[in-house]
Amino acid sequence: MLTSVELCAGAGGQALGLEQAGFAHTALVEIDKHCCNTLRHNRPEWNVLEEDMRIFKERSAGFKGIDLLAGGLPCPPFSVAGKQLGELDERNLFNDALDIVDTTRPQAVMIENVRGFLDAVFHDYRERLKVQLKKLGYETDWRLLNASDYGVPQLRPRVVIVAVQQARSDLFSWPDPNPHNPPTVGATLYELMAARGWKGAAAWREQADEIAPTIVGGSKKHGGPDLGPTRARAAWATLGVEGRTLAPEAPDPFHSGMPRLTVPMVARLQGFPDDWHFTGAKTNAYRQVGNAFPPPVARAVATQISKALRQRHLHAIRA
Numbered sequence: 001m002l003t004s005v006e007l008c009a010g011a012g013g014q015a016l017g018l019e020q021a022g023f024a025h026t027a028l029v030e031i032d033k034h035c036c037n038t039l040r041h042n043r044p045e046w047n048v049l050e051e052d053m054r055i056f057k058e059r060s061a062g063f064k065g066i067d068l069l070a071g072g073l074p075c076p077p078f079s080v081a082g083k084q085l086g087e088l089d090e091r092n093l094f095n096d097a098l099d100i101v102d103t104t105r106p107q108a109v110m111i112e113n114v115r116g117f118l119d120a121v122f123h124d125y126r127e128r129l130k131v132q133l134k135k136l137g138y139e140t141d142w143r144l145l146n147a148s149d150y151g152v153p154q155l156r157p158r159v160v161i162v163a164v165q166q167a168r169s170d171l172f173s174w175p176d177p178n179p180h181n182p183p184t185v186g187a188t189l190y191e192l193m194a195a196r197g198w199k200g201a202a203a204w205r206e207q208a209d210e211i212a213p214t215i216v217g218g219s220k221k222h223g224g225p226d227l228g229p230t231r232a233r234a235a236w237a238t239l240g241v242e243g244r245t246l247a248p249e250a251p252d253p254f255h256s257g258m259p260r261l262t263v264p265m266v267a268r269l270q271g272f273p274d275d276w277h278f279t280g281a282k283t284n285a286y287r288q289v290g291n292a293f294p295p296p297v298a299r300a301v302a303t304q305i306s307k308a309l310r311q312r313h314l315h316a317i318r319a
Contacts (some may be wrong), residue, residue, distance in 0.1 A: 002306055005029070005063050005104065007053050007071030007097060011038045011278060011288035013270070014072055014112065015046075017298020021306050026066055029056045030217050034284045041279050057096050060103045067309055068302070069106040071097060072293050073113060098132055101163075108172070108305050109133070109163040112293050115144055115158045128162075139169035145297055149177035152271040152294045153188045154212040164308060171308035175300035183267065184209050185239050192265050198251040204259065207240040212269050217290020225286040227261070246286055263289060271296045 001024045009015050012035075019025070027047045030036050036050040050054060073093045101109055117126070123128045130140045140163040147156035186208030194201035212242040213235040216228040227236050227243030236243035240258050247260035261269075263278055263285045271294035278285040 002154060002309060004068040004070055005055070005060075005066050007069070007307035008073055008093070009035070009039065009048075010072055010163065011035045011292050012276065013272070013292030013295050014070055015039070015043075016272070016276065017293070017300075018068070018070060018100055018302045020295065020299040021302035023068055023216070023306065026063055027056075029053055034280045034289055037279045038277070038288055042101040042276055053093055053100075054096050056101070057100050060100045063104050066106045068108050068110060068305060069097075069101055070110040070302075071112075073097060073111055073262055080317045085115050094129065098129075098136075099308065101133070101138075102136055105136075107165050107168060107309050108201065109138065109161070110301060112241060112298075113159045113161070113162040115157045118142070118144060118163075132186040137166055139166050141174075143174055145301070147271065147294045147297050148182050148211050149183050150175070150294075150296045150300045152176055152269075152296050153182040153185060154215060154269050154271075154294070156294060158293065158297065160297075162301065164305070168308055171300065171311050173304060173308075175304050182211055185212050186266055189261075189265050190313055192262070192268065193250055193259060195250040197253040198255050198259070199253055200251070200259075204240050210239060212236075212239070215266060215270060215290045217287045217292075225263075225283045235262075246282060248282065252311040266290070270294050 002022060003026050003232060004018055004023040005026050006015055006028045009030040015028055025046050027049055028039060029049045031052050036048050039046060039048045133140045142159055142161040144157055144159055147154050177318045186205035190205040193204060213232050225246040227233055233243035242258040242260045245260060247262050251259045270289055270292055278288050
């Protein structure tokens with residue numbers, strides 16, 4: 001069994017994908033108590049460490065020799081929705097992640113971030129990151145992946161950075177996109193929308209005939225349980241969805257007008273299995289879902305990393 005440590009684990013999107021790809025979590029580091037509660041609720045056996053990543057760094061030597069160090073490092077330093085301060089942003093944890101790579105020396109590293117990481121303004125920063133990882137013995141590559149290419153019914157581009165030990169780097173290849181389009185919002189959510197007998201569910205399914213816009217989870221300082229700013233809500237309206245608030249349950253039989261989504265509906269659009277429960281009040285639960293890395297994308301990349309590491313292991317056994 002391949003082992004992993006995940007930094008900034010959130011509510012489990014990447015962790016689920018890694019689990020599905022065959023990785024056993026040695027530790028999951030997450031500072032947010034609501035996310036930690038969700039992780040523990042769904043996987044009581046996981047070693048969830050509720051602490052700042054910078055604190056974990058001081059004792060990360062205890063995890064030396066893991067196969068994979070993964071993480072969803074904070075996005076605001078690189079997001080176009082923010083000031084794009086990059087390494088000058090106090091929330092930037094890339095340097096701390098590099099320190100943990102140096103201490104634990106995993107066979108591979110997998111980090112996801114927002115598409116803004118690839119903006120021209122961060123070119124020098126990206127190149128320095130590549131040089132730093134090379135000094136530690138890794139070959140690094142990154143790619144912009146769209147969740148809809150891996151079965152997620154949502155337009156969600158994310159950057160994934162993969163670094164593999166130089167002796168194994170030629171064995172890693174990026175996952176191929178699925179050969180077919182993901183299901184529409186209507187097809188994905190019809191069963192949940194009709195759960196309480198809503199008579200308009202079938203007609204709504206026909207209207208919601210595209211994939212979803214990017215789901216926005218919001219920050220602790222800004223954003224409640226809604227589907228995003230005005231432009232995003234307008235896009236949802238074309239799918240017949242009221243995006244100003246979320247609903248506590250599916251529409252009743254005689255509901256009129258556009259329905260609202262529930263947290264389980266948003267979670268399904270994000271690629272979570274239905275049995276993954278997000279704990280806490282609606283706002284906290286929705287924020288956990290919206291900020292998550294879609295599990296199917298994480299699984300696709302982690303499966304390729306697993307193949308590379310296992311292939312190297314088989315070569316060593318045969319030698």
